[in-house]
Amino acid sequence: MVDPAYPALRLHDSHAREKRPFSPLDPQNVRIYFCGPTVYDRAHLGNLRAMLCADVLVRLLRTLYPCVTYVRNVTDVDDKITARALENGEDISALTERTTEAFHEDLRALDILPPDIEPRATHHIGDMLDLIARLIANGHAYEAEGHVLFAVRNFPTYGALSGRSLDDMIAGARVEVAPYKRDPGDFVLWKPSTPEQPGWESPYGRGRPGWHIECSAMSHRYLGESFDIHGGGDDLLFPHHENERAQSLCCFPGSKFATHWLHVGMLLSNGEKMSKSLGNFHTIREALERSPAEPLRLLYLGAHYRSTLDFSWEKLEEARRTLDRLYRALERGNPQPDAAIPASVMDALCDDLNTPLAISTLHPLADAAMQGDQDAASGLLAAGKLLGLFTVSPADWFQSGVDASAIETLIEERLAARKSRDFARADAIRAELSASGITLEDGPSGTTWRKA
RNA sequence: GGUCCGGUGGCAGAGUGGUGAUGUAGCGGACUGCAAAUCCGCGAAUGUGGGUUCGAUUCCCGCCCGGACCUCCA
Numbered sequence: 427m428v429d430p431a432y433p434a435l436r437l438h439d440s441h442a443r444e445k446r447p448f449s450p451l452d453p454q455n456v457r458i459y460f461c462g463p464t465v466y467d468r469a470h471l472g473n474l475r476a477m478l479c480a481d482v483l484v485r486l487l488r489t490l491y492p493c494v495t496y497v498r499n500v501t502d503v504d505d506k507i508t509a510r511a512l513e514n515g516e517d518i519s520a521l522t523e524r525t526t527e528a529f530h531e532d533l534r535a536l537d538i539l540p541p542d543i544e545p546r547a548t549h550h551i552g553d554m555l556d557l558i559a560r561l562i563a564n565g566h567a568y569e570a571e572g573h574v575l576f577a578v579r580n581f582p583t584y585g586a587l588s589g590r591s592l593d594d595m596i597a598g599a600r601v602e603v604a605p606y607k608r609d610p611g612d613f614v615l616w617k618p619s620t621p622e623q624p625g626w627e628s629p630y631g632r633g634r635p636g637w638h639i640e641c642s643a644m645s646h647r648y649l650g651e652s653f654d655i656h657g658g659g660d661d662l663l664f665p666h667h668e669n670e671r672a673q674s675l676c677c678f679p680g681s682k683f684a685t686h687w688l689h690v691g692m693l694l695s696n697g698e699k700m701s702k703s704l705g706n707f708h709t710i711r712e713a714l715e716r717s718p719a720e721p722l723r724l725l726y727l728g729a730h731y732r733s734t735l736d737f738s739w740e741k742l743e744e745a746r747r748t749l750d751r752l753y754r755a756l757e758r759g760n761p762q763p764d765a766a767i768p769a770s771v772m773d774a775l776c777d778d779l780n781t782p783l784a785i786s787t788l789h790p791l792a793d794a795a796m797q798g799d800q801d802a803a804s805g806l807l808a809a810g811k812l813l814g815l816f817t818v819s820p821a822d823w824f825q826s827g828v829d830a831s832a833i834e835t836l837i838e839e840r841l842a843a844r845k846s847r848d849f850a851r852a853d854a855i856r857a858e859l860s861a862s863g864i865t866l867e868d869g870p871s872g873t874t875w876r877k878a
Numbered sequence: 879g880g881u882c883c884g885g886u887g888g889c890a891g892a893g894u895g896g897u898g899a900u901g902u903a904g905c906g907g908a909c910u911g912c913a914a915a916u917c918c919g920c921g922a923a924u925g926u927g928g929g930u931u932c933g934a935u936u937c938c939c940g941c942c943c944g945g946a947c948c949u950c951c952a
Binding site: 460461505637665690697733744747748774866867 | 880881882883884889890891892893899900901902903910911912913914915916917944945946947948949950951952
């Protein structure tokens, strides 16, 4: 049951195109599926956004409900993977293993909790073929020239999720229509593989799955015919999620598939979508080489998940300075662990995951904590933990990774200089440390230091 | 071309049919040997033209601008 101490959760549903109360099919087990990465290269900052959004959502759901089953797939069969492996002269499985591990490493650094189940497409080819057979049997798919295609015209609500009509799309006419398609909108469930391409034996010959069927198969296997939330980047809304929905609903008539659709806005770089194809991306690793992980998390949380967010290094730096202040507040407020999450934060998060509003309510808590209010500090800490922040101690935030003894020695020397009113020498020491990224702070109880 | 989303202070970014959060930047001040941090104070915004309304930033329509999707994409 929902903890009555918390407000009711409302989430924007892309299908309904409005905020709706979230009521799980089974409150004892909230089921959520997010589309994960295609593992052919290191993940970039754009890829991170949906993963981070899912992380915060799952953290919130776990505080509201007794059990959450979170599934996030890994797409390890795809023509981009095949092409990259060929390019690298690398075995496909070596490439996908290596890239998956790199992905995990990046997310761990961000303290993004792993999903409960992380199925790989290549481990579920049989499940996909089962669904495809069902679709052929019930007239929603057909074979043509070694392909199996989904017949969109046989599914009356095709387009309902993404809000577009087949006729409009065809008017766009940017789809290259394969001759074997009955309708230009039909999409591939199974396609033949050449001997060099990865492939599996099937009733339709040796081939490989189309992109969308894997998520239908894996969500069904682990979450059932109907589950609560299906999410991913906004760019997956069409065609990926539209097609998943069509397949799954046609496989399991009477089911609901996902009752809530959640789409995460794109990360921009100089006003344009960050993407591999535009080349305007930075990998997660690259960002982590320039900054600790938490500022990146705070930066993402500073914008609502559904709006676009224009990334810049300046904003990352600003987020780091904001964390400086919050950590300082924790340092002064001496928080107790396991305090209640402040209502202001829960209210904001339960209103369609309004993280920017939630974070804004952290500042008054920080102000109070700064003045020694322990309750405020405890609330601040609890709120931060829920958001995946404050994973280190203030001492580590300000001082880790630096040779403290060398700094202490210089502080002693400077103290002596100040006592003899040799301010020139004292300032020289300050400047020296400042040049190596250390800021000194003279307080009533002596001099302290921190990383700038 | 089709569909959709958005345009709020220098920047970032919420909310709201009734004198516009929060952060940051800027300015002034307190504190400091100087700093840093902290504290106090100040100025600063709802793209544009209509409509509905007693009243619109908020609702509706047009326009302009930006972005996303329609092809792989978180």
